[in-house]
Amino acid sequence: MYPRFSETFVVTELLSMQRLGVDLEVFSLRYPVDGRFHPSLAEMRAPVTYLKHGGLRAADVWAALGAARAAVPEVDAHLDELLAAEVGDAVQALELAVAVRERGITHLHAHFASVATTVARLAALLTGITYSVTAHAKDIFHEEVDPADLRRKVADARAVVTVSDYNLAHLRAELGPDAGRVRRVYNGLDLRGFPYADPGDRPPVVAAVGRLVEKKGFADLLEAVAVLVGSGRKVEVELVGAGPLADDLRARRDRLGLADVVHLRGPLPQDEVSRVVAGAACFAAPCVVGADGNRDGLPTVLLEAMALGTPVVSTPVTGIPEVVHDDATGLLVPERDPQALAVALGRLLDDALLRRRLAAAARELVETEFDTTRQAARVAETFA
CATH class of the missing domain: 3.40.50.2000 (Glycogen Phosphorylase B;)
Incomplete structure (x- = not known):
């Protein structure tokens, strides 16, 4: 969800990357819901795209698949992965894959190793680009976290960042060699x-x-x-x-x-x-x-x-x-x-x-x- 009132660290990181000259676009899986915004958002120049979410009909699913096959012919080779995902996640991944191909996006970065990484991983798989992820807390500690799903996301990512040495040790203990490329980068402050x-x-x-x-x-x-x-x-x-x-x-x-x-x-x-x-x-x-x-x-x-x-x-x-x-x-x-x-x-x-x-x-x-x-x-x- 972007922007999310409680996640100031995401906006801080985006603004810092913007100052560093990184060419950014933001894709949000959910619309913001609380109606309150931090003043720093006014500094953001990156375009924001809200992917389709909720209220999907069968026609929407077929339309997303058809659009993706036209722009990303490789979709057919990965139908098994799409069918294994939740239907809403699969549709968002298809929409994101089309944007990746049409806009020349070369890399996806997801905050949180939960649904954001599910969508980023699928879109990267469909388009042949790379993805990375920042793992925070609930996305790795909560009792609902599926260890097999987390392992697959970490193993397939070009890189994984997490926000503390404690998290790093946890991921290495849980995932073993698959966590070998995880690195700790603390959240920053301006x-x-x-x-x-x-x-x-x-x-x-x-x-x-x-x-x-x-x-x-x-x-x-x-x-x-x-x-x-x-x-x-x-x-x-x-x-x-x-x-x-x-x-x-x-x-x-x-x-x-x-x-x-x-x-x-x-x-x-x-x-x-x-x-x-x-x-x-x-x-x-x-x-x-x-x-x-x-x-x-x-x-x-x-x-x-x-x-x-x-x-x-x-x-x-x-x-x-x-x-x-x-x-x-x-x-x-x-x-x-x-x-x-x-x-x-x-x-x-x-x-x-x-x-x-x-x-x-x-x-x-x-x-x-x-x-x-x-x-x-x-x-x-x-x-x-």
């Missing part, structure tokens, strides 16, 4: 949009940002804040995001007596998110592994907080310890441990010197390892 500010004199505000889903651990954050308030501490929480657990979190907040403490702001555009995070004394990302195996790869918003000079508290889930080095670039606490989370947040709220020390080291790390121009160039190298 640091021009995340100016560093000293956190020493900020008010006692905890910021948290993300989709309101289990893996973000926001239920634990509410419990931790209840501990802080119960100890007589003055604190406020700015929680930004939307998602299926919004009503549950609101009910939990009210049950804990935190209606005047925890402010559920809903989704905000990037510039407003940065303003909220930059004004907080600390940032909480108490991520957990969900009951369905879903988990974060390495939350981009965590990197954004570190870039802005807001010290972070998080958990040692997936790739997070690769950037949050405990008591060096942030604080780590066990997942699903509200008491430990409360203690860590209390340390940051109380100690301006600690905030300054952690924030300065975190910014240095982000500048060294997460600059978008360098990261996007590494991904673009896989297209050649």
